[in-house]
Amino acid sequence: MGAGFGRMVHVMAEVLIAGGAGFIGANLARRLVAAGHSVTVLDNFWSGRRANMAGMDVRLIEGDVREPIAGRYDWVFNLACPASPPRYQRDPVFTLTTSIDGMRQVLALARRCGARVVHASTSEIYGDPLMHPQTETYWGHVNPLGPRSCYDEGKRVAETLAMEARRAWGVDVRVARIFNTYGPFMDPADGRVVSNFIMQALHGEALTLYGEGRQTRGFQFVDDLLAGFMAYVAKPRAEVDAFFAAKGMALPVLNLGNPEEITVRELADEVLRLVPSGGGIVSRPLPKDDPHRRRPDIAWARDCLGWEPRVHLREGLSRTVAYFREGPAAGYMNA
Numbered sequence: 529m530g531a532g533f534g535r536m537v538h539v540m541a542e543v544l545i546a547g548g549a550g551f552i553g554a555n556l557a558r559r560l561v562a563a564g565h566s567v568t569v570l571d572n573f574w575s576g577r578r579a580n581m582a583g584m585d586v587r588l589i590e591g592d593v594r595e596p597i598a599g600r601y602d603w604v605f606n607l608a609c610p611a612s613p614p615r616y617q618r619d620p621v622f623t624l625t626t627s628i629d630g631m632r633q634v635l636a637l638a639r640r641c642g643a644r645v646v647h648a649s650t651s652e653i654y655g656d657p658l659m660h661p662q663t664e665t666y667w668g669h670v671n672p673l674g675p676r677s678c679y680d681e682g683k684r685v686a687e688t689l690a691m692e693a694r695r696a697w698g699v700d701v702r703v704a705r706i707f708n709t710y711g712p713f714m715d716p717a718d719g720r721v722v723s724n725f726i727m728q729a730l731h732g733e734a735l736t737l738y739g740e741g742r743q744t745r746g747f748q749f750v751d752d753l754l755a756g757f758m759a760y761v762a763k764p765r766a767e768v769d770a771f772f773a774a775k776g777m778a779l780p781v782l783n784l785g786n787p788e789e790i791t792v793r794e795l796a797d798e799v800l801r802l803v804p805s806g807g808g809i810v811s812r813p814l815p816k817d818d819p820h821r822r823r824p825d826i827a828w829a830r831d832c833l834g835w836e837p838r839v840h841l842r843e844g845l846s847r848t849v850a851y852f853r854e855g856p857a858a859g860y861m862n863a
């Protein structure tokens with residue numbers, strides 16, 4: 529931001545987004561640039577998309593997060609890992625090593641240059657949870673030998689690495705456990721439920737409901753997640769440390785998700801209300817280890833950040849439908 533624009537004091541940060549060409553990264557990059565920060569995206573385009581970079585005013589490093597990362601940054605967001613179940617199961621060893629070796633490299637970078645790290649962890653840490661809703665203190669119920677374990681266990685190890693880097697080297701690393709998130713810049717072909725349902729409805733096809741659709745999720749619009757990220761990264765270290773020390777936590781960890789829990793069948797009905805396709809709903813087998821229930825307890829995020837989701841499902845879905853109809857080629861910008 530140039531000087532001389534009124535009395536606004538603005539501190540520009542040098543920011544690295546590992547995985548910045550993916551769904552959440554592409555939204556975050558735009559938000560950071562709009563706020564006046566200088567943004568570098570590191571992506572190997574394994575699941576990130578070149579189309580997401582269109583019109584982005586950022587520096588691009590095409591590379592693998594598992595390799596040493598050069599440069600100096602104030603903030604590093606670690607979003608580098610495929611996150612859709614069919615995608616992350618396509619090459620499980622890649623998924624696992626991206627989580628673990630990627631985290632090692634991000635933490636080594638932060639140690640060297642003193643960057644603050646916000647790490648994208650996941651509700652999958654909790655597996656198929658036996659505690660409901662899920663609080664940050666819950667240890668989870670994860671199958672270490674299942675089709676989802678390459679993602680779940682990789683993300684769990686990444687949290688352990690973060691904790692140890694904080695303890696041994698004093699790295700300022702903060703973990704966000706992200707629950708199901710949707711919105712513009714999602715990959716229409718990545719196999720997640722929101723993108724599948726919207727694309728199927730737009731093409732007049734039947735929506736593929738896995739199982740009877742009684743499993744639940746809370747769906748968070750991406751702008752709400754970004755608001756949480758921005759509040760988290762901007763919070764002074766002393767305040768973050770004091771908050772989590774009082775909770776007896778060895779690492780700052782916050783659930784960021786929408787606690788409004790609905791069944792997947794209700795989601796299908798909602799999409800069909802917005803895009804009446806005539807294709808109806810078709811049943812497909814429920815994938816193995818698909819979590820039955822999932823809902824974040826967001827009391828800590830509320831207390832620590834003054835944050836909570838604001839965008840209702842219908843509003844968020846209609847903005848996502850508009851994106852899938854028009855796409856970035858139509859000059860879509862996240863408002």
Ligand code: UDP
Binds near residue numbers: 738
């Ligand atoms: N799902 C579905 N139809 C689809 C894709 C997913 O019914 O075409 C279900 C899936 O079985 C799961 C929920 O929707 O119960 C959310 O799936 P998603 O892959 O989006 O994310 P997950 O929460 O499982 O990581």
